[in-house]
Amino acid sequence: MASPEVREEAIVLKKTKLAESDLILHLLVNDGSCERVVAKGARKPTNASSATLDLFNCVTLTIVGGKGLGIAKGSKLQEHHDELLIDPLRFAAASVMAELVDAVIQPDLPVPRLFDMVRTALFQVAKAPEDALPLVVAAFAFKLTALIGMRPSFAACACCGAPVGMRGGSVRFSYADGGAACAACATDMDTVGVSQATLALCDSLLHSTFADIAQMDPTSSAWDAASVAEMWALRQTGARLRSFSAFKTLSGCLQAASVI
Ligand SMILES: [Zn+2]
CATH class of the missing domain: 1.20.1440.120 (Recombination protein O, C-terminal domain)
Structure with a gap:
């Protein structure tokens, strides 16, 4: 059975390193609750999502794996302040x-x-x-x-x-x-x-x-x-x-x- 997939609007509050190139993101999601997800490869400079997932950014994320520590599959930037x-x-x-x-x-x-x-x-x-x-x-x-x-x-x-x-x-x-x-x-x-x-x-x-x-x-x-x-x-x-x-x-x- 395929893992459940949800789409969330979220603000990136914190990033912690995981393994060589991954990140755990602490997110405030749109309903005011917390969600933690793994962003695979996000620390690689060549990864397209590395800038999208900057701290304080507002993003739309597709999260695979449901509740718990899901995997961020795709992200789209909504708001960013240089x-x-x-x-x-x-x-x-x-x-x-x-x-x-x-x-x-x-x-x-x-x-x-x-x-x-x-x-x-x-x-x-x-x-x-x-x-x-x-x-x-x-x-x-x-x-x-x-x-x-x-x-x-x-x-x-x-x-x-x-x-x-x-x-x-x-x-x-x-x-x-x-x-x-x-x-x-x-x-x-x-x-x-x-x-x-x-x-x-x-x-x-x-x-x-x-x-x-x-x-x-x-x-x-x-x-x-x-x-x-x-x-x-x-x-x-x-x-x-x-x-x-x-x-x-x-x-x-x-x-x-x-x-x-
Ligand atoms: Zn009094």
């Missing part, structure tokens, strides 16, 4: 998003709207001003966790719902218990102090479109919001994002180089 592969900072930002998605998606467990969100976010990482990249990445982490049921609360106490205010100063914030905490609830929660300006920015990122975030004015709080996002993603998903450290380090190096 900037994500040739610009180190954009590559690092896209890597954070891909690593986070790869850590949370599962086979046969669709996450509605995730595919379109990743596609939109990758487009903005490719095109947005470099100053906006930490904002886009932070927004992505907040929106992704919201999509899988762990929406952070920035403007109201995560415990009782009381407004925490968005004026100057510091707010108690609990990474373990859902977000901001009012003074009364904070006594029973494991909290840290976060500036209200940073939380107001985080709240704005959660509620803004990626296109609007890409147009936001540069702000000194951008990396503070990114740090909140990194810690939030770690606590909610357990994903210790190595790519986030690389993104921060590379950004710091580039900023240092620009002032020499």
Whole structure:
């Protein structure tokens, strides 16, 4: 009996080497679930699919072998952004998003709207001003966790719902218990102090479109919001994002180089 064949629209999140010339592809497929496939011969420079299967590409794949580790038989490129592969900072930002998605998606467990969100976010990482990249990445982490049921609360106490205010100063914030905490609830929660300006920015990122975030004015709080996002993603998903450290380090190096 012939092996089952399916056609999937997918985004390439990760590639790992297999044998001499093959790859295992970690894919986000159109329904928001994960699929892993073997791409035979994909590491050979002469292989027609090697460029099609670049990281962050959106492709249409024919997969043979059904569920489990199928074989990618044919691929067609749907969307590719040169900037994500040739610009180190954009590559690092896209890597954070891909690593986070790869850590949370599962086979046969669709996450509605995730595919379109990743596609939109990758487009903005490719095109947005470099100053906006930490904002886009932070927004992505907040929106992704919201999509899988762990929406952070920035403007109201995560415990009782009381407004925490968005004026100057510091707010108690609990990474373990859902977000901001009012003074009364904070006594029973494991909290840290976060500036209200940073939380107001985080709240704005959660509620803004990626296109609007890409147009936001540069702000000194951008990396503070990114740090909140990194810690939030770690606590909610357990994903210790190595790519986030690389993104921060590379950004710091580039900023240092620009002032020499
Ligand atoms: Zn409260």
